[in-house]
Amino acid sequence: MEVFLRKLVPVAMVVYLLGTIFLAAGQAADFPKRKITMLCHSSPGSPVDLMARQLAEPASKILGVPVVVETKTGGAGAVAMAYLLGQEADGHTVYAMTRSNADLFASGQIKDFTWKELAYLIRVQTDPFVLAAHPSAPFRTAKEMIDYAKKNPGKVKVGGFGSASAHHIMAIKFAKKAGIEITWVPYPGGAAAVTATLGGHVPVVHTNPATIIKHVQAGNLIPLAISAGNRIAAFPETLTYKELGVALEDYHFRGIATKKGVPDDVIKILHDAFKKAMETPDFKEYTKKNDLLPGYMNHEDFTKLFGETVEENKKIQKELGL
Amino acid sequence: MLFEACHSLLQGFSVALSLKNLWYCFIGVTVGNIVGVLPGFGPVSAVAILIPLMYGVEPVSAIILLAGIYYGAMYGGSITSILLKIPGESSSVMTAIDGYELALKGRAGPALGISAIASFVAGTLSVIFLTFFAPLLASFALSFGAPEYFSLMVMGFAAVAVLSTGDALKGGISAVLGIILATVGSDVITGIPRFHFGSIYLLDGIDFLVVAIGVFAIAEVLDNVVTKSKFGQRLSYGKWTNLLPSLNDLKVSFWPTIRATFIGFTTGVLPGAGATIASFISYATEKRVSKYPEKFGTGVMEAVAGPEAANNAATGGAMVPLLTLGIPGSNVTAVMLGALMMLGLQPGPLLFKEHPTFVWGFIASMYVGNVMLLILNIPLIGVFVQVLRLSFPIIAILVLEISLVGVYAFNNNIFDLYIMFVFGIIGFLLKKLDFPLAPMILALVLGRIFEEHCRRSLIISDGSFTIFLTRPISLTLLVVAVLVMFYPMILDFIRQHRKGKDK
Amino acid sequence: MRRGEIVCGILMMGFAVFYIYLSWEFPIGFVKRVPGSGMLPFILGITLLLLSVLYLLRSWKKAPKGEEFWAGDIKSLVICLIFYLGFIVSIRGLGFILSSFFFGLMTLRFLFKMKWPTSIFCSAAFTLILQVSFYNLLGVPLPKGLSWKILSALGLGYGG
Incomplete structure (x- = not known):
């Protein structure tokens, strides 16, 4: 019996592993099941809204499902984020966000959730001050x-x-x-x-x-x-600023986020799709025309950058006495 | 210069009258009109849904379409205001007050007719102003800094005082409540949220259209439910000729329309003032100059013609900073600017020089669009007044459902529905106690801008209050505000003085 | 009206005190020579307090003892409010289609005492018109909730 069990454990583990890989693969191939909603907290025509729309167009073609920009204004993004967190973590809802979201988290105005509850998929562009x-x-x-x-x-x-x-x-x-x-x-x-x-x-x-x-x-x-x-x-x-002798280089940034807990493979599909969308000629043309800088950053780096920005803002806001 | 403008305009018409652009213009004004009728769903959202369809469209056709939506919505906004007391757009809140009373008197048709005609006249006149004076007005648009806006808001509060005549104490309470509502939400100057009770939905403050729909539309239904005043009763409007404005209606509306055009256009030119404030000032002006100010609020035609003309004239004015400077003066023009940027055209100070066909084609299209809207709206009056033939229960459900969907469509938030509900009850109670509700609504709109510009001015002046008095425009506005507020007293004083002399 | 006015005056006084208390949290004086974020609220609170005291005094002395504003069909008012609140509360869970239909049906049938068939027809028609015009034509994301699940199960689900 004992021998049988000892043999069974590795077998079960292998089956389990294979199963998860298989299922995960199945899920991955399954990912965009329906339309993807891209939330935007800023009114139509604003810079982040323009980015969302320019990205949604090619991303629809790449993902094979419509990517629809939905405006959800309120609380400088708080309302849109609350809505995102209320959806299922399946990647069908994403959020076009900006550096301003970091200010919002740093200010402590949001009591119901923290910046860590979002997954920062990709940084799309930077915009100097x-x-x-x-x-x-x-x-x-x-x-x-x-x-x-x-x-x-x-x-x-x-x-x-x-x-x-x-x-x-x-x-x-x-x-x-x-x-x-x-x-x-x-x-x-x-x-x-x-x-x-x-x-x-x-x-x-x-x-x-x-x-x-x-x-x-x-x-x-x-x-x-x-x-x-x-x-x-x-x-x-x-x-x-540097040429002036002021040692400072920093940018406003815009990117795409989704809810934390979205499976890694889905994050990868989304990340790859948006990255591909950024490389289309139309998107490059828009970047150039609006004097933006291409600012690609992957999921891990972007998450780190966002966290750092929140912490830094907290410090400065404290110094300012805000 | 006059000749030059005429010449350019003719060239513009050759662009605007092409079959393709006529079609875009028609689509724009029709969509705008529909959007205006639907409460909550405003031109900003309408432009947003059309943006994806505009890839590859020529910029001039795109702006013809988008602007059509903007001024088309101003025509449509009055319809639900008059028929159901649901303000279709924020700029038609004032229309709801007297327009609805007129409808109750069986004069919905003439009210709709006057609103369409006043809109047309003011719309066209404002495009004429735009045609000939746009470049001159660019510097006017920029001459307003924080102190000037502050003084403009003081003038707005003088208008509130005019509306509160009758029972000054009740009017005062209503206005103070309005400013208190305006203090909810993030304070722009310090970034600190106030009175939001930890709710993220209150960070942006309480939206005044939501409050207006609550205290007007919902409170009206509740009132009728409790008094059973109109149960089973249908409003009649008699013969079909009663659908059209009478000669007298046209006569009394003439001067209000002209005055409102000037008020609306100048207010529209100023970035950040806009159609809503224009309609308030126009209403207050008409009440001030009227021979029977006590009748305002009980259904007078001037009170429909003025605000409706003002909000249309404001749309023409709003194009001035957009075309001459590339500055968006309102949410709607900001969206239009965004759409143009998407199409690869960035409006700026050199637009007139760099893209004359674009600018003049667009201006010409606004003449065409206004004519289309008039032709579209007059026959529709007959259709819309049919709503009033429905029995009260059906109308009540209609108002409650449309208000709910409209308020939801405004921000796609369920939270706003609760705000509307609460203000429905508050509005009902205040109405029952004979509090005037208009001062509250107005103060809510003005309060936030008032406080913000006051503090901003003081930051700029390093804390010195003389900044409001040393700048000529600001000083003039403050003087006008004092005059508006104390006009009847001054008039009395002069009369008594004369009497004294005669003796 | 007298009792109504007095109650209203007291409520307003209470609100004013509460509002002053809340505004105490913010700087009321000048901060760097600019009014702090609590200054206007504080002034407003005091003003409202004074006005409501005046109102109360006036009502005490002068208001006629005639019909109170709550005279009338309060029962219908309460029913109407409960139905409408039910509509708003249930819209997320039930979705717009079902909650709108039930609201229309209940109100027409039980508040306005219309016949069953008329009530059903009218509420269904309103729901359909609003759903099609706002959701389908204008793209307003009206809450889907249970309604949508039922429609999909019946094979009638449309859109994304």
């Missing part, structure tokens, strides 16, 4: 702005999206490393902040390049400095 000034401002270059700010602490008003947001935190980080003091003027959206600077009401705006490129071309705004590692094609003359 840019400082731009109105022509009437008492400075024309970033260097002049820093000098001016050193002489007049707190007098340089910088407008931008939100409070304790990615844009705010990046501006504070820049100011700290440059050794200056700025006053942040929060706006409910990037476009509103750009409008205020165009009107000369706030001398400097901190935003993403796509929102100001046309105004720069028309001579209504002067780009001062950019947070990317290298100069970007849209503003070839504009210095990077």
